[in-house]
Amino acid sequence: MERLNQALYSAFEQDARVHLIGEDLLDPYGGAFKVSKGLSSAYPERVLTSPVSEAAISGVAGGMALRGLLPVVEIMFGDFSTLIADQVINSLTKFRAMYNGAVDVPVVIRAPMGGRRGYGPTHSQTLEKLFLGVPGLRVLAPNTLSDPGQLLLDAILRDPGPVFFVENKLLYLKEVLGQEALAEYQVEQNTPTDSYAATTRLQIQGAPKPTLTLVAYGYMAELAREAQQRLAFEHEIFCELVAPSQLAPFGADGALDPLLLASIQRTRHLLTIEEGSYSLGWGAEVAARAAQALGPALQAVQRVAAAEAPIPASVPLERANLPGVDDIVAAARKMV
Amino acid sequence: MSADYYRQMARIRRFEETVLEQFSSGLFYGTTHTYIGQEANAVGVLSHLAEGDIVFSNHRCHGHFIAYGGDLRALFAELMGKPSGVVGGIGGSQHIHWRDFYSNGVLGSTAPVATGAALAEKVQGSGKLAVIFLGDGALGEGVLYESLNIAALWQAPILFVLEDNRIAQTTPIELNLAGDIAARFAAFGIPVAELDSSDLTEIADAAAPLFGELRSGGGPQALVLHTARFGPHSKGDDTRDEAAVARLRAERDPLTIHAATLDEAERLGIEAEVADEVAAAFAQAQADPEHQP
CATH class of the missing domain: 3.40.50.970 (Thiamin diphosphate (ThDP)-binding fold, Pyr/PP domains)
Structure with missing residues (x-):
């Protein structure tokens, strides 16, 4: 803030x-x-x-x-x-x-x-x-x-x-993560231009070759980072996390974010993560473009998003409605 | 001046008649909303405009644009979707911009934008003002009232011109509007003048003190002009009783009314010149190249 x-x-x-x-x-x-x-x-x-x-x-x-x-x-x-x-x-x-x-x-x-x-x-x-x-x-x-x-x-x-x-x-x-907080990661960032904003890619230092790409924006990128840690340390599933800060438009030629595209080309598995409701959302567009870019090389895609129902005020019910770290971990475990 | 005002009104009339006459020939894209019968409003109000003042218009914008000084050939070409159009054929009949003139076809949507434009002039101390034309149909849109509130609160230098032609597309005002039009502006503390006339001189005289207030640093003003639309809403959609429309034409034609101030030979001379001018503009636009995408 x-x-x-x-x-x-x-x-x-x-x-x-x-x-x-x-x-x-x-x-x-x-x-x-x-x-x-x-x-x-x-x-x-x-x-x-x-x-x-x-x-x-x-x-x-x-x-x-x-x-x-x-x-x-x-x-x-x-x-x-x-x-x-x-x-x-x-x-x-x-x-x-x-x-x-x-x-x-x-x-x-x-x-x-x-x-x-x-x-x-x-x-x-x-x-x-x-x-x-x-x-x-x-x-x-x-x-x-x-x-x-x-x-x-x-x-x-x-x-x-x-x-x-x-x-x-x-x-x-939340605090913006500084170099110290990110020390355990291999960090890649694009150079923002006037038409395309910052994207960050994180991979845990020294981990085996990642087999899944997590893509998330906003606060969900924070939850995805937690999930990335748990998947690595509890389940030995190693992920790359890509967090764009521009949701629309896509790149100048309509292409997928270059960092994201390169990541999916490596892992061939994509999990999109967003807090909006499930259908017809950002993740669906990312998945479609990934499929168009990779063709049959893309082996699996899943989406994590909010339930398609109004968000209850009651916090336990709200927690069930919105996607959390557990949901990301569960979805990832089914994929790889 | 009187002859010049007549010429401007005749130009609008002949332009709009040409659009209606030629629409069936397939030269124009989309649709049109003609200003026939309301010419004295645009010419009378905009006769007070100064260089750099802003005008916002609506779907029925041809008359406002021509009274603002817009080019006839460019407007014809715009309706024909050509590169030489006012906005290169992209906006079409309802969405044009030239110098400090802007129009948009979503009723009432221009009210906050025009208010913001007027506020920007105030913030920058330019001394310019904004004029926005709205129809009675726009009185059904909520964002208009939000805008009146903000314009009054923040003392935007803007004149709201409400042209009440008593019909919104095909729905008569009795089925569209509860309460009083002028009282709507008064409720926000916006001074309002109201006139039921098709006489250019009366309209220009009614607008004069409102411009005076704005130029001396006053906040928003409103002018309610009860008027008459002679043509259809767009092309062939006039569901009104023909005799009633004929009566409007006979009793409220702003050109006939203003012609009384001119001598016959002068009037005929202007009409002939305008007919040639509009015909030439139409022919030039027709000869202009098409887009080659």
Whole structure:
């Protein structure tokens, strides 16, 4: 969370065009999840605490962006991103194309997603899959394996937009893993470009040749890392973990992430892991592209995702609904 | 000025008539929403526009675009889906952008965007304002009311022009709208002027003080224009009683009304020139090359 908060400060400091719009942003509250804390005191003119009007604030940001500002929108709970769908799909992502490339729409919409806090059916969802595949929309989701602050800062200051920036609520409590924490891994990272964000690949140092690729984003990358450890030390199943921070679009030519592709080519087994509900999700698209890229060389694919039912508020029931480390371990053990 | 206003209205009328006449020839793609009968609204309101002011329009945008100063050939070419169109044939009839003019075809969706655009001008101290045209049909969309609230709260320099032609596609306003239109703006503390007229001079006069307020730093203003749509919603979908539409044409034609301020020879001269101008623009657009994907 500090990284995201610092990134907002940096963006405000570096460029006077940056504005933040959202509900309950003013100090001392500083937004429902405190990512915006302090900003309204430091930049009172540029932090606009808004009415409870998600559709309008996303559209207002679009208008500001058309006319030269760099607005960031905070949606209080990602569940409410359903309310911004028309503005995102029929306005913000359309303008550049339908106005024949004459405009940019540099808007970043930040949305906290995810469950495991007992908030119940309409405050716990992982809904970004509804926005994947919208032409012209970049969907980013930070994880603990690369710098979330840099990801956000680049989205605000460098991206012609629009960007949907997915922040898992539990990641707010996690530290970004430094060199020390990652010392036991062989780490590979891509070089992010303006059109493709950071991806990290982890493999346990000194382990035998991995036979399975785990791919996960956001908080699920954290759970997948735990699963990777347990699979290695309890079951002698060795995995590569690939954690992209860009969910859409796929690479410039529509290809799979190069680190992911190389990993699947080595292991020939792919397990996709996401917190969204099972059907028609991100994992399905990754699996389809893996199958297209590898053909018969791809030996097995499975998916771990949330149940296809509203997320209960009761924590034991919620735990059963959402994918956890045990689910990843169980799915992996069936594959190799 | 009077003759110039007449010329602008005649240009819109002749453009839209040409679109309707030629649609069956298969030269245009998609659909169209003609502005015939409402010309005085666009020309009257936009007569107060200054360089750099922003205009947001809706699906029925041809009249607004032409009154803004948009090129007839480029608009014909846009409807024909050609590279020489306003936005290269990508947007088509409802989705165009040129200079500070923007349109989008989802009713009411432009309200927050226009409000944000106006706020950006305020933040940057440009002194520019935004004008947004909405129809009575858009009053059914919730995001409009969110936008009125924000525009008023944050004092956006924007003029909401509500063109009430009393019919949304084929549904008469009695079946679409409860309550009062002007009261909707008033409820948000937005000053509102209301007029039931097809007289360009009256419309321009009603808009003048609202622009004055905005230029002197005032917040949002609203202008409710009760008007008459003579043509179908798009092409062949007019389900209204023909006699009622004929009566509207006889009683509320903005060109006939404004013609009273001109002498006959001048009016005929303008009409002939406009007919030639529109015909030439159409012919040029027709001769423009097609996309070769």
